Amino acid sequence: MQFDSTRPIWLQVMRELEISIVTGERGPGEKLPGGRDLALAYSINPNTAVRVYQELERAGLCETRRGLGTFVTSDTQRITALRSEFAHQTVHDFLQQLQRLGVTREQAAQMILKEE
Amino acid sequence: MLKLMKYELRKTWSTKAILLAVTAIVEIAYLIGLYADKEGTMSVSVLLLILLAFGGVMVIGLESILTLHRDMNTRQSYMLFMTPNSCYKILGAKILECGVSILLTGAFFFALGVLDITLLFAKEGQLSRLWETVQQFLSHFSVNGRALDISVRTMSAVAFVLLTAWISLISTAYLADVISAALLNGKKHNGFVSFLLFILLSYVTNRAAGLITASIHDSYTLMMVYGLIDLAFAAVMYVVTAMIMERKLSV
Amino acid sequence: MLESREVTKVFGAKTAVDHVTMKLEKGHVYAMLGPNGSGKTTWMKMAAGLIKPTSGEVLYQGQPVSIASRNEVAYMSTEPYFYTWMTVRDVGKYYQDFFADFSMDRYQALLRRMDLTEELKTKALSSGMMAKLKIAVTMARDARVYMLDEPFNGIDLLARDEIRAAVLEYATSDKLLLLSSHLVEEMEAIADRAVFLLEGRLVENVDLETMRMERGISMADRYRQIYGHTEG
Structure with a gap:
């Protein structure tokens, strides 16, 4: 590592x-x-x-x-809570990136649904 | 201590092996000369054997001094000084190995000499010209103005004094080398300084020995006392050398 | 376990080690850092008893470093030092003769890991192989303190991984490991403390994880901070 x-x-x-x-x-x-x-x-x-x-x-x-x-x-339950924590963090980071790129959430949602 | 001595021997064994091999060759030449009645070969062999005896002892001593120098002034010093051995042990092992080698070599050549002479008498049954040649050679040496005789007593006294003188010389060299290494800390040319110190120390000890023995006139007693003084000096120098090594040496 | 009290070493006009005071504790792996001439090797040699300090003292377990401490303190120098007439096997036997904590089995295992054979003559070894041999013979001892001076120098990548693994295996709670190296990045993860020397003086003795947390810098960054403007 x-x-x-x-x-x-x-x-x-x-x-x-x-x-x-x-x-x-x-x-x-x-x-x-x-x-x-x-x-x-x-x-x-x-x-x-x-x-x-x-x-x-x-x-x-x-x-x-x-x-x-x-x-x-x-x-x-503890593990699920942690998974949820990570998931939220990932989403948060993702949204921050989008904001920098100037992509709106609606546009992003579309892209997510279309993504293979 | 024995382990240290084992390694001191291993550092020097090739020289000793060569000495042994050359001696064997010359001895064979002597035997050929003896039994094939070639006096020329015999005479040359005998002289060579005498040379080998003195030379061999000198070479062993010299190599011991050089080994100490190398062991203190090159990176190989770590090998000795990182081991949990005091400088007294390290130095003691060197001196013992050298001393024992010298004494054994001396005894070996002495025994070889006795053997060769016995064989000569057995064959010839009388004093031959060879023996006279040897006598002539030895008569050039004298102690305190008196010529040497060839009795066994005198011969062994001579052997004793020569060996102890050589041992004392080696101790002097050790001391000189350690002093210069401690003072100059491995700088270049410390070999030169140690040589100068060696000359100085040898002169001082010789004068002192001369003063102590000034009143002795019997050559046998003189030689024995001189030999004992040399051994005493060697012992003192060993202690002083080890003390300096222990306190001041940085490798 | 190893304490340096105002240790100073002067060689003629040059002060190699200048009043270094520090305590090195067991159960840790210290990285000893500094450019050439900063006093790392000289300090280590004083701790190993090969050099006598001009003033000050190095204590091992509260006692001044002595012949007895050589039984428990293992030092590996940067330079090759084996007798030239020896083979790799002879070197092992020599150590076995003089160090009670030397294990021939461990030695042979380390030789295998380092790809060295016992019949090789020391004078025929390349510098890389010599470096590996020094490590093998030092680590085959079960000492309490290991001081390795430039253990990664001249060693290929795979062997460096082996050495790092060996160091970690020996990093138990009762042993002290001290590594000095120019290859700062090699030691980032395996050392947990670092000692920085500059021109013979101690600059800092830090716990690395604490430094990372509090200052957000790596050991290499700290190295550049300390020595950066003094070079060139």
Whole structure:
């Protein structure tokens, strides 16, 4: 994964994991790689990997069970809420782009319906 | 300590192997000369063996000094100084390996000499012209104005004093090299400075030894005492060298 | 774990390290940055006990760096230093003879990862292979502190990935890793702290993620900020 080194790396890896959870790539309750494995997989410092899971847990998207590892949350409502958050953000960004391009929402809606 | 010595030997073994090979060739030449009654070959071989004995011991000592110089002044210094060994151990291993090599070489040539002479007597049964040649050669050397005799006692005293003198010389060289390396910190031409220091130190120790032995007249006692003084000097210089290395050397 | 107290080293007229005071803690990977001549190598050598400071001291676990600390502090220099008569195998045996924490198995595994064979003579190695050998033999030790001086120099992309992976494998909570390199971008993600030296002085000792969050800059950006106007 290519990082933007001007922004915290833990944030970027966390985002990656969030996306994988939201798209279902990692299902609810699925086991996540251990901290050290995560570090190796993404080529990041182990302390950064620890931070990723800390923040992910704080966001209610994963839970650490002592001795067993870290698991994606089984709380499907939480995942749905996150999916909704991302969807809204995507729409928001999309609309901002349109505004810059001078395309109206009605024109955009037409284009969406016609798009394959 | 033994491990350090093992590596000191490995650094120098090719020279020693060559020395051994050349000695073997000359020895074979001597044996051929002896049993084929070629006195010319024998004489030349004997002289060559004597040269090899002295030369060999000198070369071993010189190589030891050069190895120390290289070990302190090139990047190879990291190999030694990053290991968890004190400078006393590192230097001690060098001196021991060199000292043991010299003593073994000395003993080896001495034994070879005894063997060759025995074979000669066994074949000839009498003193041959060869033996007279050797006597002539050795009579050029004298200690304190008295000519040498060829008794075993005297010969071993001579061997002792020569070997200890050489060991003392090597210690002096070590000390000079370390002082100049510590002072100049690996700058170019520190070999030249160390050579000058070496001359100075040798002169001082020789004068001191001369003063101490001034009253001794018996050549045997003189040689033994001189030898012991040289060993004592070598020991002191070892300690001083190691102290300087430990405190001041930066590689 | 490694503390530098007002450490200074003067070589004749040049002050290579100028009153550097800092504490490096275990469980972290430090990037030590600065242009040539900024004092990185000299400082590392003092921490390794190869050079004696002119003044000040380097402490390892609270004790001044000594012969004993060489058992736990591994240093890899920028220059090649192996005896020229040695083979790759001999180098391993040498380390095994003198370092109790050296593992021949780990050494051989690292050699395989770096595509080096044991029969090769050190004098026949290209500079790239020599660089890889130095890393292999240093990392085959189970030390508490690893100081790698320019570990990425002269090394191809794939080997650099291997080295980065090896560094991460060793970055456990009880070890301290210190990497100095010109290749700043190589270390952005694997280091979590950075130490910047300029003309022998310490400029800054930062936690990288904190710096990214608070200042929105990368380690490379910070490098340019510090050294940018002093060059050219």
